[in-house]
Amino acid sequence: MAHETAMTEGGFWRDTGRTGIGAWIFSTDHKRIGLMYLYCVLGFFLVGAFLGLLIRLELMAPGPTIMTAQTYNAMFTVHGVVMIFLFIIPGIPASFGNLVLPIQLGARDVAFPRVNLFSWWLYAIGAVIVLISLFTGGGAPDTGWTFYVPFSARTTTNVSLAVFGVFVLGFSSILTGINFITTIHRMRAPGMTWTRIPLFTWSLYATAWVQVLATPIIAITLLLVVTERILGLGLFDPTRGGDPVMYQHMFWIYSHPAVYIMILPGMGVISDIIPVFSRKPIFGYKMIAFSSLAIAAAGSAVWGHHMYTSGMSDLGVLVFSFLTFIVAIPSAIKVFNWVSTMYKGSISLEAPMLFALSFILLFSIGGLSGLILGAAATDIHVHDTHFVVGHFHYVMFGGTGFAFFAAAHYWLPKYFGRRYQEKPAIIGWVFMFIGFNILYFTMQVLGMEGMPRRYYDYLPEFARLNFVATVGSWIMLAGVAIVVWNLWRGLFKGEPFTGNPWGGASLEWSIATPPPTENFEEDPVVTHGPYDFKGAGVP
């Protein structure tokens, strides 16, 4: 029966059970859950991008431009909270991870499908709580997304509810992590040895470990902020024996590894796309796989580099600075291996590959500017300036954001059975790429010149470059609009997409389009690696 369903046209889109919205929000099918995550994270990305646009509009000229100072404070806080906790952390792992991971392993679903659905519900509930917090109580939080004490313990804005929402979102992330670790250990098809696991799934494995081990720390930390606000225990208040720097330690113990939750799956996407569009097996498979684990491990020991100017001990600064440099090694291993994969390859510049290539450049710029911040001597000069803002947007948006769109152009046609148009995708990418660099490179220059971050107003000498950055934000968002519109229209109304047009050798390309409900008609036996194009019989 299941096989018959699987073979009918429309694959998993034709659910045999419930109808209407119930077929989605109560479905335990990893593909439906993945798509629900995708719609949510994409929606929040657009909300966050709109808030970012407003922030840039405010900064276009000195003095009040379109909003009050208090609104501006709330605006950059909500931009950060939405982008970090609602878009980028679940962005690739929960959406594309759910869509792709079980199929890449040759499994019919994740190890715990109901926990998977519960995880989506927690995400939805957490998101609703965060949204409610913006419009109730004392108004949207104005602390910055980092919720630093002592301000977060004192401000009259609705911090308690917002951090509780983030607390719930954290559990969603932990459950997804546990599910992926178990699935990778237990659900691999016969023949799917550890060295035949596609690198996207490998990156999700490393990510899942960070999700499981680090997220509980932020949960506790945020609860402490709430108790501090409600009960006034003085945990972080030095006049009562507390320590405000302790908050920063606890916050960054999670939030630094969290940037690897954000970037590692993006690196995995790139590792899967580059070989396919270069028609060459990946260079240094094992090194890329293990470097994901190395990044997860080393990245968990560098949180102190956010606190060089916070009054940490000098020895602590020295040690954390040294450890930070270690993370550059596995990151560079990946970049060199991607470039080596392309060397003498037959490269075809289609939309997924263009996003992947721009990832390499933008991530490298972001990574190298990260070393300027990781070195304590230089960080002290640019700390809390726009240089930092430019740096993390290079890594997070230039990295993860571009990888998200690379994944969308690469995998989504497989799941929708329809494809987007190539030309608008490329035009959108060009706008995004150019606008991105105008916006964020200018920010880095502004930071070097001394413009602080999170300031509502600035000195006249920063006016020209701020104007340029704002124009960049318009160009970039025009590109995002073209890309999203083209994807949306193409995936629902575009040309049919069948077979394996890009010639991928991993398992997701061996099954019907769209994938059947149970993914595989018969459990596959894996006989070749994920980038062994000859072994997979693709040209």
Place this chain on the structure above:
Amino acid sequence: MTEEHAEHILSYGKLTTVWVALLVLTAATIMVTRVELGVWKVWAALAIASVKSGLVIAFFMHMKYEPRLFRIILFVALFTLAGFIGGTFFDVLYR
């Protein structure tokens, strides 16, 4: 993963022994506070607490009878937590 272990039910005798050991160690935790150990007081309390949690994990939580993989996973989690605490205290101690 081929190591499928049959369910292990511990005898009441063994469980009681562990329980008594935990009670003795709890008494030891209290007694150790009455001895002048100076800075080692905290270490003594932590050492006893570690042994107690080790017993709970090994017997009550069955870790002694689980496949090696689970023990590695537990170790990774404990190691990470120790790293987090150690890194934080490294700052506080040398501030």
